[in-house]
Amino acid sequence: MAKQAPDVGLITRTPESTLTSTGRDLLTLGTVFAALILFVGTGGSVISHALSSLRGRGGAPDNLLATAFLLNIALIVFGWRRYRDMVDEVQVRRTAEEQARQLAETDPLTGCLNRRSIGPATNHLIAEAATRGEIAAFIMLDLDNFKQINDLHGHSAGDELLLHVARQIGDTLPSGALIARIGGDEFACVVPFAPGQPEAIDRLAERLIGSVAQPVAYQRVSLESTASVGIARCDGDCGRHDAQALLHMADIAMYQAKKHGRNRYFWYETNMENELRFRSELETGIRRGLNAGEFVPYYEKQIDLATGELVGFEMLARWNSPTLGLISPDIFIPVAEDIGVIAPLSESLIRQALIDARGWNPRLSLSVNISALQLRDPWFAQKILKMLVEANFPPSRFEIEITESCLHENIGMVRSLIMSLKNQGIRVSLDDFGTGYSSLSQLRSLPFDQIKVDRSFVTTLADNKENATIVQSIAALGEGLGLPVTIEGVESEAVLHELSRLGTFKVQGYLYGYPEPADRTTEHLAELDLLADPIDASDGSMLPPAPLLPRIANG
Numbered sequence: 001m002a003k004q005a006p007d008v009g010l011i012t013r014t015p016e017s018t019l020t021s022t023g024r025d026l027l028t029l030g031t032v033f034a035a036l037i038l039f040v041g042t043g044g045s046v047i048s049h050a051l052s053s054l055r056g057r058g059g060a061p062d063n064l065l066a067t068a069f070l071l072n073i074a075l076i077v078f079g080w081r082r083y084r085d086m087v088d089e090v091q092v093r094r095t096a097e098e099q100a101r102q103l104a105e106t107d108p109l110t111g112c113l114n115r116r117s118i119g120p121a122t123n124h125l126i127a128e129a130a131t132r133g134e135i136a137a138f139i140m141l142d143l144d145n146f147k148q149i150n151d152l153h154g155h156s157a158g159d160e161l162l163l164h165v166a167r168q169i170g171d172t173l174p175s176g177a178l179i180a181r182i183g184g185d186e187f188a189c190v191v192p193f194a195p196g197q198p199e200a201i202d203r204l205a206e207r208l209i210g211s212v213a214q215p216v217a218y219q220r221v222s223l224e225s226t227a228s229v230g231i232a233r234c235d236g237d238c239g240r241h242d243a244q245a246l247l248h249m250a251d252i253a254m255y256q257a258k259k260h261g262r263n264r265y266f267w268y269e270t271n272m273e274n275e276l277r278f279r280s281e282l283e284t285g286i287r288r289g290l291n292a293g294e295f296v297p298y299y300e301k302q303i304d305l306a307t308g309e310l311v312g313f314e315m316l317a318r319w320n321s322p323t324l325g326l327i328s329p330d331i332f333i334p335v336a337e338d339i340g341v342i343a344p345l346s347e348s349l350i351r352q353a354l355i356d357a358r359g360w361n362p363r364l365s366l367s368v369n370i371s372a373l374q375l376r377d378p379w380f381a382q383k384i385l386k387m388l389v390e391a392n393f394p395p396s397r398f399e400i401e402i403t404e405s406c407l408h409e410n411i412g413m414v415r416s417l418i419m420s421l422k423n424q425g426i427r428v429s430l431d432d433f434g435t436g437y438s439s440l441s442q443l444r445s446l447p448f449d450q451i452k453v454d455r456s457f458v459t460t461l462a463d464n465k466e467n468a469t470i471v472q473s474i475a476a477l478g479e480g481l482g483l484p485v486t487i488e489g490v491e492s493e494a495v496l497h498e499l500s501r502l503g504t505f506k507v508q509g510y511l512y513g514y515p516e517p518a519d520r521t522t523e524h525l526a527e528l529d530l531l532a533d534p535i536d537a538s539d540g541s542m543l544p545p546a547p548l549l550p551r552i553a554n555g
């Protein structure tokens with residue numbers, strides 16, 4: 001669909017290539033002019049002779065002179081026509097050149113500069129700004145939800161949104177600024193400013209974010225989008241900060257804005273680059289480590305407070321990286337999710353954990369954490385069942401922890417997943433309860449088997465009255481819904497004492513020791529005489545001996 005390009009009016013340039021054709025125009029014009037002078041020179045004599053001859057006072061004009069005179073007239077007429085033709089021709093060529101240049105330098109949809117032309121235009125602007133003692137800010141703006149709008153409402157809706165955004169940016173930028181569309185939903189602006197006044201750019205960034213957020217009506221829907229913005233300034237020796245470098249820095253700052261929740265702006269700082277480098281190191285490390293078996297399960301004890309007995313373990317993933325050391329899941333799980341390897345990573349950990357847990361006393365359970373992305377897999381329940389069958393591990397001893405924040409994803413899908421897991425005899429816990437704002441009605445409609453109170457309420461429980469009230473209410477809620485409650489993050493006797501006052505719970509935490517790898521866990525269980533007998537009573541089949549997988553030393 002053809003779209004009207006908005007008149008952003010910010011693309012400044014100088015025409016370069018018209019001098020030669022102008023030269024040729026002048027030559028033709030000069031020829032006509034010379035012919036005119038000749039015409040005047042010969043014309044004076046020929047016409048006066050012709051007039052005298054007509055009056056009968058003299059002879060006819062010189063034949064040669066008359067012929068030259070007529071030829072001169074012809075030359076003037078033809079010359080003039082040639083001149084006009086050439087002017088037209090040059091005009092057509094100029095228009096064609098202008099169109100070709102426009103096509104090469106501008107984005108056809110929005111009429112903004114494009115990725116190729118923003119570089120030279122930026123360098124030109126920086127040089128020009130320097131003559132006024134100004135520097136330039138390179139502002140990168142990326143829409144946060146463009147893909148969803150395209151997927152949901154179609155590509156013409158996406159085009160409409162891009163046009164709207166280009167217009168809004170154009171209206172917001174000061175005159176003399178540049179605007180370019182440098183990718184699908186990415187815009188770049190270059191704005192000169194006084195070096196001591198970056199607040200002007202802060203205000204501009206805020207206005208840009210606000211203007212992009214204005215909804216746009218399309219057919220019968222309202223398209224709404226937000227933008228993440230990264231800003232780089234060309235400081236000090238601007239020569240070192242050419243357009244390409246500025247674009248790279250603004251891109252890094254924009255990535256920070258995305259990371260911190262989108263719909264905001266960040267100025268580039270050098271440490272961001274290190275962070276990005278660390279991130280890419282993590283990405284390659286995770287991919288390699290997955291194949292090299294560097295991800296290992298650690299186990300944290302779960303205790304029944306009423307009896308003081310060990311009832312099971314929560315498996316917590318660890319990455320034993322040869323270059324970075326032992327890495328926490330809080331660092332690598334989000335990256336594994338982003339690069340699309342969370343499912344194979346989690347499955348390989350669960351397989352190892354099932355092998356480990358088969359060596360434990362059959363009354364000990366195994367809980368595993370599951371990422372929200374895995375819940376979107378329609379085959380997830382089947383995959384879990386297959387792993388249980390392959391490991392010959394009874395589903396009744398297996399528990400899956402789903403964090404409260406997952407419930408926002410797609411409640412219908414989560415409900416049917418929980419149902420199919422439960423139909424197979426697997427228990428499902430609601431993890432990190434209290435942090436994700438799930439409603440009571442959601443809690444009632446989802447058939448969880450257990451609630452786990454987030455450790456943020458627990459660590460300071462003994463001296464924080466508010467947290468004690470929250471834990472007490474959750475205990476009452478669990479009782480009301482008939483759901484057992486596990487408290488995590490118990491670090492001290494004081495907290496344990498406070499908890500025994502508030503209700504009946506299962507507990508876990510550093511008070512009972514740090515999470516440990518499989519070999520240490522097995523050693524502890526041996527001391528407690530809680531290892532499995534060679535014959536598993538539940539199905540009568542022979543269990544293989546305890547796993548001989550290579551294990552890392554206790555971190």
Ligand code: C2E
Nearest residue numbers: 316317328329330333369370371489490491508509510511
């Ligand atoms: P979580 O499920 O809330 O796990 C409990 C976390 O609290 C663990 O951190 C554990 O080491 C820590 N913790 C336990 N007791 C105490 C205590 O007394 N005090 C304090 N301050 N902390 C305690 P960890 O192992 O770093 O795990 C962090 C999070 O990573 C977990 O939080 C869980 O959501 C996630 N996670 C761990 N393993 C996996 C996995 O295999 N898959 C997925 N998707 N997520 C995992």
Ligand code: CA
Nearest residue numbers: 314369401431
């Ligand atoms: Ca958990």
Ligand code: CA
Nearest residue numbers: 432454455488
């Ligand atoms: Ca938690």
